[in-house]
Amino acid sequence: MPKKAIFYHAGCSVCVDAEQAVAAAIDPARYAVEIVHLGEESGRVAEAEAAGVKSVPALVLDGQPYHINFGASIDVLK
Amino acid sequence: MPKKAIFYHAGCSVCVDAEQAVAAAIDPARYAVEIVHLGEESGRVAEAEAAGVKSVPALVLDGQPYHINFGASIDVLK
Numbered sequence: 001m002p003k004k005a006i007f008y009h010a011g012c013s014v015c016v017d018a019e020q021a022v023a024a025a026i027d028p029a030r031y032a033v034e035i036v037h038l039g040e041e042s043g044r045v046a047e048a049e050a051a052g053v054k055s056v057p058a059l060v061l062d063g064q065p066y067h068i069n070f071g072a073s074i075d076v077l078k
Numbered sequence: 079m080p081k082k083a084i085f086y087h088a089g090c091s092v093c094v095d096a097e098q099a100v101a102a103a104i105d106p107a108r109y110a111v112e113i114v115h116l117g118e119e120s121g122r123v124a125e126a127e128a129a130g131v132k133s134v135p136a137l138v139l140d141g142q143p144y145h146i147n148f149g150a151s152i153d154v155l156k
Binding site for chain 2: 030062070
């Protein structure tokens with residue numbers, strides 16, 4: 001039973017690239033990756049921040065944030 | 079046949095955490111992940127830099143660098 005992972009992004013080019021490369025490379029046997037576009041789902045910014053996400057793109061695995069390169073600060077998405 | 083991926087690190091706590099979470103979550107059917115400790119294999123720093131790695135930990139997929147959080151600048155490993 002795969003655990004839940006969340007990939008937060010904002011549609012930026014750095015985000016799209018990270019989604020297609022890193023998020024897509026995650027083992028589906030280990031994690032079910034949910035993709036969340038914070039620009040379109042601004043109601044979830046608080047949830048991302050609570051997980052420690054400071055910029056996008058970021059991947060949250062087991063509740064821990066892993067920022068992948070740098071697309072945008074989460075502050076501009078509020 | 080999995081493609082080659084390289085996870086560069088320097089033994090730092092941020093690196094170890096990223097290795098155990100992100101590198102370990104990569105789908106083995108898609109990528110065979112090589113782990114390289116640049117502190118112990120300084121001869122490979124130039125190779126990492128050529129791939130665009132600016133800090134560790136970083137994961138190189140299909141030749142593209144994905145910096146994961148920030149442990150140390152590659153400059154301190156030269």
